[in-house]
Amino acid sequence: MTRWNFVFLLLLLLSASAAALEQRPVIMARVSVIGGEVKVDEIGVVFSGSESEPGNEYIASVLDTDMRTIYQTQFSFREMVPRMPENISEEEMDDYYDKTQGRLEANLILPYSEEAAILAVGKDWNKPIAFIDLKSRLCNSDGKCDSTENYLSCPADCPMGEEDNYCLPYSDSICDPDCVAGLDKDCVQAGAGGGTEQKGLSISELYFIGVVIVAFAIIVGYNVVKRKKKK
Numbered sequence: 001m002t003r004w005n006f007v008f009l010l011l012l013l014l015s016a017s018a019a020a021l022e023q024r025p026v027i028m029a030r031v032s033v034i035g036g037e038v039k040v041d042e043i044g045v046v047f048s049g050s051e052s053e054p055g056n057e058y059i060a061s062v063l064d065t066d067m068r069t070i071y072q073t074q075f076s077f078r079e080m081v082p083r084m085p086e087n088i089s090e091e092e093m094d095d096y097y098d099k100t101q102g103r104l105e106a107n108l109i110l111p112y113s114e115e116a117a118i119l120a121v122g123k124d125w126n127k128p129i130a131f132i133d134l135k136s137r138l139c140n141s142d143g144k145c146d147s148t149e150n151y152l153s154c155p156a157d158c159p160m161g162e163e164d165n166y167c168l169p170y171s172d173s174i175c176d177p178d179c180v181a182g183l184d185k186d187c188v189q190a191g192a193g194g195g196t197e198q199k200g201l202s203i204s205e206l207y208f209i210g211v212v213i214v215a216f217a218i219i220v221g222y223n224v225v226k227r228k229k230k231k
């Protein structure tokens with residue numbers, strides 16, 4: 001291998017690993033089956049570089065409102081051994097076993113698209129056993145930020161400056177109240193409770209704006225004087 005080939009290979013490897021780590025918006029959904037009923041227990045859109053666990057028993061399809069497939073992947077359910085709650089009576093224990101025995105679970109990571117409307121789950125791609133409504137969970141457009149919505153999936157209901165339990169530390173002049181003050185540079189500490197608030201303009205920013213205004217005034221003034229002299 002020549003030296004340049006080696007350098008090229010190294011660059012290729014570096015870019016491949018960077019791509020593997022790249023964060024993209026995904027739908028994270030915890031799907032469970034109890035007594036044949038398929039449910040979504042938790043769902044939300046987050047930035048992530050992870051993939052679904054590999055499997056081949058079931059097919060998950062993300063469909064748009066016209067039932068066209070946007071994305072399809074294979075997965076398997078795992079049998080879950082639920083954690084027993086503490087201080088539980090015998091009666092409650094029977095009830096608990098009935099509810100949780102044979103419970104299957106899968107964590108799906110599906111690429112997010114605004115078109116995503118339905119999650120279909122089944123053993124055959126053309127015979128789904130469950131249709132789960134994604135739209136109403138990820139963005140129901142009712143003007144209220146619900147627990148399964150956030151800025152990524154529903155900016156209309158969860159605007160950037162309001163709490164949605166998901167920190168996006170963008171330098172966008174808006175303090176994301178879900179971030180601590182150091183993480184989102186647009187936030188400052190508010191009181192001793194660890195809360196944050198929107199940062200005002202800093203001294204250096206005010207100074208910069210002042211300099212720009214003065215420079216602008218000088219240029220305008222200079223041109224006015226020059227024009228007057230010409231007349």
Ligand SMILES: [Ca+2]
Nearest residue numbers: 142144146157
């Ligand atoms: Ca909502």
Ligand SMILES: [Ca+2]
Nearest residue numbers: 170172174186
């Ligand atoms: Ca911000």
